Amino acid sequence: MATAILMPPLRARLALKAQEAAFTCRRCLHQQQSTSPTLRLLRQQRPLSRRLEQLQHSRLQSTAPTYQPSSSPLGALSQTITRNAAPHTKSAPKASSFPDTSSKSVAYWLLASATSVFGIVVFGGLTRLTESGLSITEWRPVTGSFPPRNQEDWESEFALYRQSPEFKMLNSRMTVEEFKKIYWMEWTHRLWGRVVGITFLVPTLYFIARKRVSAPMARRLLGICGLIGFQGFIGWWMVKSGLKDDLLETGSHPRVSQYRLATHLGTAFIAYLAMLWNGLHILRENRLVNNPAEGAKLLDTLRHSSLRPFRRYVAALSGLIFVTAMSGALVAGLDAGLVYNNFPWMGQNILPPKRELLDPFYSHTPDNSDLVWRNMFENPVLAQLDHRVLATTTFTAVLSLWAYARYNPAVRSMLPRSGRVAVLGLVHLVSLQVVLGISTLWYLVPTHLASAHQAGALALLSGVVVLGSRVWVPKRTLRLVQQAAAQLQGKSGGQVAKGGSEAVMRAKIWRPISS
Template sequence: MSATITTAETTAARTTGRQTATATTTVTKPVVAYWLYFNAGLVYAIVVVGGLTRLTESGLSITEWNVISGMKPPRSEQEWRDEFEKYKQFPEYKILNRHMTLDEFKNIFYWEWSHRMIGRFIGAAFILPGLYFASRGYMTRRVAKQTFGITCMLGFQGFMGWYMVKSGLNQALMEEPGAVPRVSQYRLTAHLATAFMIYAATIFVAADILRQHKIATGTYPKETAAMLNNPVLHRFRRCGHIMGSIIFLTAMTGGLVAGLDAGLIYNEFPFMGEGIVPPKSELWSDSYVKSTDKGKWRNLLENPTTVQFDHRTMAESTAVLTTALWAYSRRLPLPKNVRMAMNTMMGAVVIQVTLGISTLIYMVPIELAAAHQAGALALLTSNFWLIHALRKVPL
């Protein structure tokens, strides 16, 4: 009788084990999420380095795009002279940097080279481990498709980077009176937007992998799941998504400010000149209107005064709305993780506003400006945390 019971228990244990193994194969292994978080950190780093490359005016120092041979920087003095001669053929040197020495050129060259090398490393860090995880069955088909999509976005981001640089190498700039050699603010903002989208996609896929693994293994807290499924959170959840869109748009107006060097005018706060709003003649100047335009809308994208005013307005709106959302959250029954995300988002807004004002009134010093750009992505990250933490969980 005892032997019969033991045999039955063993059979049941084996059956349970097989069921657990089957369940495990239907979810992605957590190691894939940690790998994606690592890559998200690399994307964050390259955004910061990209900002420093722009702030140090180094982005146009490498005038060619060579995926393989471009990995090796000049080594001999002759190679450095050859690279410098290439740079001398383009408007930035001819208009702004005629007195630049070879040593000064080396400094800006290494900034841009480092930026490109981090981009190559990110590509390898996505592709090689991704192929390994997919081949070993560590990913579900859905996650494999998602990571493949992110990898394609990375390839597009590389193209956008070079497309942006090309706009600053245009020889037509030599023919425009008073032209400043710099990349197109449109292409710079598009390049920044693509980086943010890659970062967002990586963060959300990673976070979803860990959540699905907890649900599949029965380790997700049921009390938290019940709180998240409370209908009272529907409006708050929707507001979190809206705030994400507003923060993203604010960051993109910051990209236009960077592309036009609009932060170098009106370096006071909260005023712009004699009032909070600059004169209408400056906001809607005819200087930026083309003969084919219907109205003066181009000021919104090309007039530094208008672009700075728009960014200020968006930033102030983001701060006020985030504060309102935080105050609203205090009245709701939120899980601990959600409340932490909301509090972090509120703190990130305070820091970001402080950095933005400081960057402006101190005439855009490199350290503050780089911190302000990093702060934008940090604020967006806190919003991603809030959005994902608020997602409903099947009971």
């Protein structure tokens, strides 16, 4: 009788404990209520390991539709863990999709390809300075990779060259042995171009097929491949302009068109800068994503409003340097460096006479409507003056950027150390370039100084691209860093929640036994 009187409170107590622990469903609770008091007392006396196994099994197997895990603290904790884990499951890329970030090996390959393009640009300048670019008068993309193998092949190539305007007007006394020297220069330049194309196309296809690059980077690499192929066509288009008499001005020196030369050089510069920029971008993106806490902090600093004018200044400066380099290509194509060889004077004054700057000889219309732009692009005197003005403006702009970064309090406090180092390096590069340009004029365009001056232009462009890569904040990179930071916080929160749930479980198990 005493047992019967005490059992109803005990039954209610056991039911309340089961709901708080959230380990049993209603069906199981109903079954427990229908059992005898003796069995309930025996179950309370089971070992702890057996009870834990039974509670975990009942929690996994419960499928009652009225079960609500949020009715207990442990259930709410389970929902929190599930919500934190959901973003990671959604953001995980599929096995067949492109990764979010490109591999570092792609970046190293891009930088190596950029180095090769830098070298071929310098070698191409040497080919032009030694007047070797017109020695090969045919464009054979495949069979042209093989040089002449015997004397008969050399005689055949030399016979083709003797039909060119350059041989007739300048090199009519050239022998076969002298022809071989200029031929090897042009052949090496063309072979190098083919090597650049193959060593870029094949790895591009490999990296895309193996999913080693992100989807945007895959499109960029394919675009660079197309640019390299287009560059080969432009190269022959340029050489062709110096092989026909109808493309030359009456009485002019046999040379390629300055327009086509500038196009050929500009395309090479763009391909080089694209490789350099994307290689640096991949390395920077991987570094920021792998350390999202520091990466998010750095990007937040760079996004500060005080650095927005600085980034715009860097973008405008890169455009100015590129335009200055292209004006140098016009000077080279017109041999304008041989007109006035003193600096800062041009003759007796800072500016040459007006009749030399705007010469009606270069106008092709009766009303002289094209007088200004024709002289800008075809008159050696005005072309050299334009290059001097642009070069001086570039030098002043770089020094102004350095002063802005150093003496503006907001920029100086927000600009990271890598940015300050890049600005100082840019000052050194532009100073060296000015010295090379003036020396090239003073010494009547010697080959070694002219080639170094062309290399300096590309090095200066490289410097401003490096600076831009250190202060620019791509939206996609920012999003990836934010996602990585959120995942890192989610993992930390999940570990804390897991430890808390284990503590609650131990408390729920021990409480009925201790009571």
